[in-house]
Amino acid sequence: MSAEDQTPNGSAHTNGTGSKPSTPQSSKSGWDGKLRVNKQAVLANPEALSDPDYSDEDAPPVEQIDADEDLLEGEEPETEHIELPSTCSSALVELELYDNLIKHIDGLEDFTELRSLDLSYNKLKHIKNVSTLKKLDHIYFVQNRISAIENLEQLTELVYLELGANRIKEIAGIETLTKLQSLWLGQNKISELKNLSTLTSLRTLSIQANRLTSLSGIETLPQLTELYVSDNRIPSLEPLAQNTKLEILDFQSNPISSLTGLENLTELENIWASSCEIEDFQEIERVLRDKKKLEEVYFEGNPVQKSGPVLYRNKVRLALPQVSKIDAAYVKVG
Known part of the structure; x- marks a missing residue:
């Protein structure tokens, strides 16, 4: 099974429905990069509504009450086991x-x-x-x-x-x-x-939609070419300074306001930074203009886009003339 054939939230397992209309279409490995985490108020444990076996390990212990009788005595157990012919x-x-x-x-x-x-x-x-x-x-x-x-x-x-x-x-x-x-x-x-x-x-490392508050530790993987850390609580990209082989970087939906840390990442091709806190076009130009291999960027949902949506795409194009795709829309290079 390949990554394209799978699904889940924040994993590679299918092309399910993503919540961001401008999420990148695909990476070199064939994954579309979609978070598949709905942007709306949801229960932290929705499976509890439909799954009678659900238990939250973080919850306080539930008082145990002894049953008067075993109502399932003599019944087949619900648990499914794997049974395959030994000849295989x-x-x-x-x-x-x-x-x-x-x-x-x-x-x-x-x-x-x-x-x-x-x-x-x-x-x-x-x-x-x-x-x-x-x-x-x-x-x-x-x-x-x-x-x-x-x-x-x-x-x-x-x-x-x-x-x-x-x-x-x-x-x-x-x-x-x-x-x-x-x-x-x-x-x-x-x-x-x-x-x-x-x-x-x-x-390739994907830790989307987790509880990360820092990228500290990523420096131990200088050979990474793809990193997906969207939907966390990461405030800074500075720990990425040593990950100079990165080609695809996804840090959408994090409280990131600066691109500091990406200056020496000359292999970058795709940057997915939607719904962060970047508010300065000069910051985008300062860090990314010299990245000759850069093909697509996503800054939709940042202050740079929300404060001037009409001129936003044109300003990104002027800051990064080498880019051919801005927020899922192709643009003329140069």
């Missing part, structure tokens, strides 16, 4: 079981030829029983209930790991995945960039 174990290389009711990863221990495993849109709470699947190079566990990255240490052939739309609070347990090229962690509860320095092959 030596030949199966790709398994997709997304959008089911699977609560446990089991029954796959002997499927040692697997290279791609997709259990997205299920009810997994833990990553378990995968240590024997040492040939896995792609994992998709999007939109589950996973709260920790665990039991992946032995899967050293992984190049693609997608855990978007879960309940993960900390980046951990992936230090041994030195071949990993793409890591998608959008729409979790991550507040800090850490334990990334050993991922020397990583090229």
Whole structure:
């Protein structure tokens, strides 16, 4: 399964409906960069309305009341397990079981030829029983209930790991995945960039719609070419000064008012900065005019656009004559 075929909020898993009409169309890797987080008042835990098994780990403990009788005695358990014929174990290389009711990863221990495993849109709470699947190079566990990255240490052939739309609070347990090229962690509860320095092959990192208040730690990944950190609470781009190989940078919907930190990022091609706090066209020109490879920029929703929407696009074009696309609209270069 490729990134284009998937969905979720802040991950790579489909071309779902984005909330920003001018969100970039696609990146080099084929992902459209859309946040897929509705810009409206929503419940923090909407799944609680429709999911009888929902539990919020941050909530206070609920008083337990002993039942008078076991009303489910003799009934088949609701939990869905993975059951596959053992005759497939030596030949199966790709398994997709997304959008089911699977609560446990089991029954796959002997499927040692697997290279791609997709259990997205299920009810997994833990990553378990995968240590024997040492040939896995792609994992998709999007939109589950996973709260920790665990039991992946032995899967050293992984190049693609997608855990978007879960309940993960900390980046951990992936230090041994030195071949990993793409890591998608959008729409979790991550507040800090850490334990990334050993991922020397990583090229794409997505931590959209999390709880980041700083980009500190990103300097341990100077080889990154794509970074997606939109919908966080990041105030400064200064930690990016050492990430000189970045080609695509998405920091939409953050309280960022300055482009300081991007001065030496000469490889930049796409900058997505919609709905930030940039209010000075001179700042845009100062930092980006010399970026010869820059093709598209997004500044819609910033003060520079809201204070003068009629002249805004023309001013951006004059400041950045090399750019061919401004907020999803193509412009004449030069």
